[in-house]
Amino acid sequence: MKKIVLLLSLLFVLTxxxxxxxSQRFPKPEFENGHQQPPTLTPAxxxxxxxxFDVFVLLASLSVASWLVIKKRSRRGVFWLSVFSLAYFxxxxxxxxxxxxxxxxxxxxxFHPGYVIxxxxxxxxxxxxxFTLFFGRTFCAGVCPLGAMQDLVLYKPVNLKPWLQxxxxxxxxxxxxxxxxxxxxATDFIICRYDPFVGFFRFDAxxxxxxxGGIFMLMSLFIGxxxxxxxxxxxxxxxxxxxxSRKHLTIAPTKxxxxxxxxxxxxxxxxxxxxxxxxxxxxxxxVQRFLILTIIIPVLVFAGGFAGGRIHEKLASVHxxxxxxxxxxxxxxxxxxxxxVNLDAFKTAGKPTKELFAEVAVILHDFYVGGWILGxxxxxxxxxxxxxxxxxxxxxxYITNKGTCFSCARCVDYCPVKDENxxxxxxxx
Amino acid sequence: MEQxxxxxxxxxRKFLNSGIRATIVLGIGGLGxxxxxxxxxxxxxxxxxxxxxxxxxxxxxxxxxxxxxxKCIHVYAMCxxxxxxxxxxxxxxKQLTTAAENQxxxxxxxxxxxxxxxxFEYEIIENLCIGCGKCVKGCExxxxxxxxxxxxxxxxxxxxxxxxxxxxPADAFSRVPVKSPYLFKGFGNKKLVKxxxxxx
Ligand code: SF4
Ligand code: SF4
Ligand code: SF4
Ligand code: SF4
Ligand code: SF4
Numbered sequence: 001m002k003k004i005v006l007l008l009s010l011l012f013v014l015t016x017x018x019x020x021x022x023s024q025r026f027p028k029p030e031f032e033n034g035h036q037q038p039p040t041l042t043p044a045x046x047x048x049x050x051x052x053f054d055v056f057v058l059l060a061s062l063s064v065a066s067w068l069v070i071k072k073r074s075r076r077g078v079f080w081l082s083v084f085s086l087a088y089f090x091x092x093x094x095x096x097x098x099x100x101x102x103x104x105x106x107x108x109x110x111f112h113p114g115y116v117i118x119x120x121x122x123x124x125x126x127x128x129x130x131f132t133l134f135f136g137r138t139f140c141a142g143v144c145p146l147g148a149m150q151d152l153v154l155y156k157p158v159n160l161k162p163w164l165q166x167x168x169x170x171x172x173x174x175x176x177x178x179x180x181x182x183x184x185x186a187t188d189f190i191i192c193r194y195d196p197f198v199g200f201f202r203f204d205a206x207x208x209x210x211x212x213g214g215i216f217m218l219m220s221l222f223i224g225x226x227x228x229x230x231x232x233x234x235x236x237x238x239x240x241x242x243x244x245s246r247k248h249l250t251i252a253p254t255k256x257x258x259x260x261x262x263x264x265x266x267x268x269x270x271x272x273x274x275x276x277x278x279x280x281x282x283x284x285x286x287v288q289r290f291l292i293l294t295i296i297i298p299v300l301v302f303a304g305g306f307a308g309g310r311i312h313e314k315l316a317s318v319h320x321x322x323x324x325x326x327x328x329x330x331x332x333x334x335x336x337x338x339x340x341v342n343l344d345a346f347k348t349a350g351k352p353t354k355e356l357f358a359e360v361a362v363i364l365h366d367f368y369v370g371g372w373i374l375g376x377x378x379x380x381x382x383x384x385x386x387x388x389x390x391x392x393x394x395x396x397x398y399i400t401n402k403g404t405c406f407s408c409a410r411c412v413d414y415c416p417v418k419d420e421n422x423x424x425x426x427x428x429x
Numbered sequence: 430m431e432q433x434x435x436x437x438x439x440x441x442r443k444f445l446n447s448g449i450r451a452t453i454v455l456g457i458g459g460l461g462x463x464x465x466x467x468x469x470x471x472x473x474x475x476x477x478x479x480x481x482x483x484x485x486x487x488x489x490x491x492x493x494x495x496x497x498x499x500k501c502i503h504v505y506a507m508c509x510x511x512x513x514x515x516x517x518x519x520x521x522x523k524q525l526t527t528a529a530e531n532q533x534x535x536x537x538x539x540x541x542x543x544x545x546x547x548x549f550e551y552e553i554i555e556n557l558c559i560g561c562g563k564c565v566k567g568c569e570x571x572x573x574x575x576x577x578x579x580x581x582x583x584x585x586x587x588x589x590x591x592x593x594x595x596x597x598p599a600d601a602f603s604r605v606p607v608k609s610p611y612l613f614k615g616f617g618n619k620k621l622v623k624x625x626x627x628x629x
Contacts, residue, residue: 026509027575037493037505038552040613043583048472101589106460109467116604119468124490126457133436133450189590202586204494241453244446319597338596341485345598347482 002258051120054093058127059397061085065142066135068409069249075409082151090145095198097121099128101191102147103176104183111184117196132241136248140228140238141407147228149197150220151408157224157267165269166385168230169404173381176233177374185366187319191233202300224267228406237401239403249400249407252417256397262414263398268407274396289387296385308375309368316367325360328353405423451494471602475591481601482570484562488578491593492560498561498584499593501538501553504613507575510548515571516564517541517551533563545561555581574615582610 028037061081069075083393089098097105102125109117129138140147162167179191192198196213200206219226228235240246251262251271262271308315316322324346327333335343346356400411477488477499488499512525517539522531527541538557542550553576560578568576594602607611 026439027510028508029510029548031545032549033545035550038550039485040502041555042502042579042611043581045474045582045587045607045610048470051472064587067531096587096589105589106464109464110460115464115467116473117467117474118467119463119473121468122461122464122468126461130454135454188595192588192590193592193595199493202493206493206620211495240514244453246450248449339614341487342598344484349599371526405584 018290026274033065051118054089055120055123055127056086056123061143061358062127062131062139065138066131069138069141069407071137072245073249073253073409073412075324075413077349078142078407078409086145086148086152087145087378088145089143090149090197090201091307095195095201096192098145099124100144100191100232101195101235103237104179104189106190107180107183108186112186114309115186129237132238133246134246136245136402136407137238137242137405139329140235140389141409145201146195146197147225147406148223149200150216150227151406153217153220154224154267155221157378158222160223161263162165162269165229166389170381170385171230172236174378175231176236177377179233179369181367181370181374182316182318184370185316185319185363187316191242191407196227198396224269225406229404242405243403244252245402246404247403249409251398251400252415253412253419254417256399256415257417258396258398259416260398261416262411265411265414267410268404268406268408271403272395272399273400275394292383292387296386297380300379300383302379304377304379304382305372306375308371308373308378310371312367313364314373316364316369319363319367321356322363328356366381410422447470447575449484451608452466472607473564474580474582474587474607474610475585475594476605476610476612477578477597477601478554478592478612478614479579479601480612481599482565482578482597483560483599484566485579485598486563487596487598488593489559489561491596493586493588494573494584495591495609496558498581498586499559499578500555500581500584501560501562501564501576502579502581502613503587504549504555504575504577505550506571507573507615508551509575510544510572511572512547512548512549514541514551514568520567520571533567534565535559535561535568539564553578577613579611579613587600587618 061084065078068074068081082093083150089095097120102121104388105117105121106125128143131138142148174193179189182188182190194212197210199209199213200217216227258274263273265271297351317326320342323344324338327335327339327343484531489497492498517533518525518531519533524531529537532539536557536559538554538559540552540554542552544550562578565576565578568574591602
């Protein structure tokens with residue numbers, strides 16, 4: 001304290017000499033009545049150690065979820081675990097950070113070496129993927145707070161037409177592509193910005209966030225997990241990794257007896273109905289598929305890339321620096337109140353306009369390349385799903401679609417086949 | 430024969446799947462490795478650099494919290510304890526009384542306490558402050574700049590992407606290590622001798 005006072009008084013002496021160079025216009029008084037200057041209040045953030053505790057809870061709940069799904073096959077267990085996860089990751093940790101949003105931190109870190117990522121964020125991103133790789137989407141079943149939020153309010157699920165489900169199922173790819181593009185160019189974290197549930201977790205949000213969340217909650221009453229199925233960008237990664245998972249939840253514990261009891265049990269349309277007879281694949285379909293694979297897919301990829309490249313300026317226009325440059329270039333352009341503040345701030349900061357334009361040129365180039373990649377990627381996704389439609393898979397049993405199944409284990413309770421009851425099992429032939 | 434072929438097919442698929450699995454595991458590992466340089470074992474929190482802030486008012490309106498997690502924090506060490514406080518009174522005020530119409534703060538969040546002739550102490554009542562920055566602007570214009578906006582870490586939810594950072598015209602927001610979570614300007618910093626102008 002003495003030292004501080006000494007330094008300060010030294011400063012005051014200096015202040016009188018170079019008045020203009022210092023902001024201390026009025027020296028701090030020496031009080032005669034011994035008044036003590038109160039301390040400046042600086043509330044401390046949550047301790048760094050706590051984030052490692054979060055990682056531990058994530059690891060523990062992923063393990064429990066996988067055990068419940070694969071070993072215990074217990075819907076009730078999964079249900080209670082998701083209640084816990086919603087309480088912990090949702091309402092206690094208030095949503096941040098979650099694996100869904102961490103995708104963006106990873107991408108930003110990859111493209112901007114200067115961006116510092118807490119190691120725990122990388123773990124949050126990687127651990128659910130690795131568990132999915134071995135046990136299917138058990139993260140979605142009982143750990144993800146966003147999934148739990150929707151799953152727990154599911155009241156009367158309606159079945160969507162398969163074609164509609166397929167078509168809407170493409171949206172997550174677009175969302176993921178855009179999120180990666182905007183994160184890679186350090187524009188924005190759109191997944192976090194449009195997260196519909198985080199407002200509920202905090203009991204506080206802007207009106208538009210609550211509105212969006214409300215719509216999703218209403219939909220979740222009748223459509224099983226609408227965000228998960230038709231938006232979640234992390235779900236895309238989980239879907240793809242789950243396809244090659246080592247183990248996965250099965251509806252029947254041993255052999256399916258085609259009793260059809262589970263047919264309508266999945267609220268998410270993730271049960272695949274058997275194809276009754278095994279038709280010899282017709283020549284025509286083979287030729288058709290070959291055509292699609294070799295001609296249509298490259299065409300789609302190129303067309304998508306081209307379109308993406310064409311609209312790169314549109315995509316880039318939400319970047320604050322690009323927006324600023326656009327206004328500086330066309331002074332006639334209508335200026336909103338918000339923009340005026342930004343323009344004024346830019347002028348006060350005194351950065352040369354040239355420097356800004358140079359930066360914007362780099363950003364635009366990044367968006368051009370990114371636009372091509374994004375478009376090409378989406379072209380590939382569309383092409384492959386077309387090819388998948390025309391593919392005919394022989395499959396005798398009721399099974400879950402390893403990609404889209406959330407491993408919630410609802411269907412398990414509908415299956416009459418019991419592990420310890422071999423009589424019901426179909427005789428092996 | 431049929432059975433046998435089926436079996437073969439399944440074996441092949443299994444093999445392929447393990448191959449892909451191994452690739453993905455390697456991929457995730459590689460990703461982690463490539464990010465090694467960026468990693469920090471410590472948590473990062475959002476803070477605004479008071480020396481960059483231009484008190485545009487968006488801190489009050491853009492935070493996901495209502496009222497905002499950004500608050501005015503009084504750095505007493507910088508305060509001149511002025512009677513005519515540029516942060517407390519409206520510029521046109523004639524009489525230096527605490528009547529609401531004289532106060533700059535829209536929520537009367539600043540408490541003015543008499544210390545001794547001619548000094549007054551100003552205290553921010555945190556739960557009234559909405560982080561609008563009006564007092565900060567006034568103090569910067571007419572006083573020592575001891576009133577400063579800062580993200581209050583007991584209130585901030587540490588969003589993955591701070592909603593204010595996105596719209597701050599002065600680009601004042603950044604992530605800082607938990608150990609030094611405040612970015613005051615001028616005398617409020619640990620390096621007490623550093624003048625405000627040099628902070629940029
Ligand atoms: S699909 Fe996405 S939002 Fe849904 S449970 Fe899985 S990770 Fe969470
Ligand atoms: S476990 Fe999978 S298939 Fe079964 S009901 Fe849940 S999501 Fe549907
Ligand atoms: S948004 Fe930026 S410039 Fe505006 S008050 Fe907040 S920190 Fe200051
Ligand atoms: S003027 Fe604004 S920033 Fe200052 S104390 Fe009042 S509410 Fe807080
Ligand atoms: S991180 Fe979130 S809570 Fe904290 S100041 Fe920014 S918007 Fe507000």
